[in-house]
Amino acid sequence: MRCPKCSSEDSKVLDTRAxxxxxxxxxxxxxxxxxxxxxxxxxxxxxxxxxxxxxxxENFDRHKMAKGLQRAISKRSIDPEQINALLSEILRRIENEYDNEVPSRAIADAIISRLRNVDEIAWLRFASFYEDFRGLSRFAREIVNLKGEGSD
Ligand SMILES: [Zn+2]
Structure with missing residues (x-):
């Protein structure tokens, strides 16, 4: 397991719980x-x-899902643990809701619906990759709102 701070491969386990x-x-x-x-x-x-x-x-791949998210969160100061937790939550939800096939859009939808609480800019970036998803106009409005707030 790579250290999120220095990328070292060596770590010790302090505590384990269910x-x-x-x-x-x-x-x-x-x-x-x-x-x-x-x-x-x-x-x-x-x-x-x-x-x-x-x-x-194609086979579901958590790393692929994480990679899609990496693009959206790059250069944002987001705790990697928060992203890990987000991915786990989404995965649990998908596994509960779908038997053996899940539409890629449902995964994007689940990410979009949660990412906003983590980071608005990352959320906008991610959503813009799927801009036909709910229509450009909504995202254009959101961007105007964010600019008004002086974010980023
Ligand atoms: Zn380290």
């Missing part, structure tokens, strides 16, 4: 820089397929 659903939460300390962070381990449904917009199916 998290929500079938997950295990571990508190870790980096052996290089002593930064403390949490990780969540969970059992993944191996049969979960993502149905893309063109109808193709």
């Amino acid at each position: 998290g929500k659903a079938a997950s295990i939460r571990r508190r870790r300390e980096c052996l290089s820089c002593e930064h403390r962070f949490s990780t969540i381990e969970e059992v993944l449904r191996e049969d979960l397929l993502v149905v893309k917009q063109d109808g193709r199916r």
Whole structure:
């Protein structure tokens, strides 16, 4: 597990406890820089397929979901743990709601509906990748609002 601060691969586990659903939460300390962070381990449904917009199916991949989010949160000061927690929550919801196929749009929808509480700029960026999702005009309004507030 890479340290979110210095990227060292070496960490020790300080504490382990059961998290929500079938997950295990571990508190870790980096052996290089002593930064403390949490990780969540969970059992993944191996049969979960993502149905893309063109109808193709591919195995669900949490890393891919995280990568899509990386683009939106780059250069924003967001606690990586918050993003981890967000991803876990979304994953749990998807696994509860879908049997073995989940539309890619439902994943984007779940991210969009939660990201706003984490960071508005990241939310706008992410949503703009899916701008046909609820129409450009709404996002244009949001951008005007944000500019008015002097954010970013
Ligand atoms: Zn470190």
